Amino acid sequence: MAKSGKSSALPQALGSGLAGAIVLNVVHETVRRIRRDDAPRMDLFGERGLRKIFDKAGVAAPNHKTLYYMTLAGDLLSNGLYYSFIGRGKNAWRRGALLGLAAGVGGVLLPGPMGLGKAPSNRTPQTKAMTVAWYLLGGLAAAGASRLWSKARK
Template identity: 45%
Template sequence: MLGGLAGAIALNLVHEYARKRFKDAPAVNRIAEGGIAKVANTFGQPSPTPEVKYGMAMTGDLVANTFYYSTIAKEEGGNIWLRGLCIGLIGGLGALFLPKQVGLDDTPVTRTPLTKVLTVAWYTIGGVVAAATVQALRRQQQQG
């Protein structure tokens, strides 16, 4: 789980830093916020305030991506770097293509070609960070 948490934190840090500084940066949090509003409306509840939606989106993102990236550590054998790269790449592609499939606005991650590339790149960074963390933890276990 620590490797997954490291990958999720890396993804969120890159996302938040760039989202506040670059116009073409993906805004993955907006997709989650839209999902939160949609669920609230489905149950006849008002949409939470923007601050609450943001907090819920970031918390949900951190939890979901921790579990997602923790799959990198599932197997002992094989190339952990390749697993991290592939899991990150698949996560980024999923972030591009799944929102529309579940009825959410995908514009925050698809509005420009650069936004699409950055979305995939950031999820890939998360996968690589998770792989590096898992590898470091395994080395530490072997030595101690």
């Protein structure tokens, strides 16, 4: 018999957060290969951020392929943890939408002030819209995974 209560809340939150992060990254990676001119390139922000960290540490950055995979792993981890805040319960859909929208808007507005450039998420109006839409989709995917998890446990 399955346990209920708080002991299952953390695995559910982390698992559904990871599901949202996977959906987000699959969409980003797929669309960037199809729409090369205006697709969001959030991977470039991650690579730039890692390069800055390596520079500050006085260490040579790894080759492009290794840096790309490090960025992808970091995206899955950070977005999975972020989306895990959606949690569970009847308000998961609302939290998923709000957190997804907040992440998308942040993805458009914050990279410039953070010194990571603007173009990868801000190149065209379509790029901006896709950035917000993909993060919203990730939030909704995490909420959906959480709701499915809850239903499966009943």
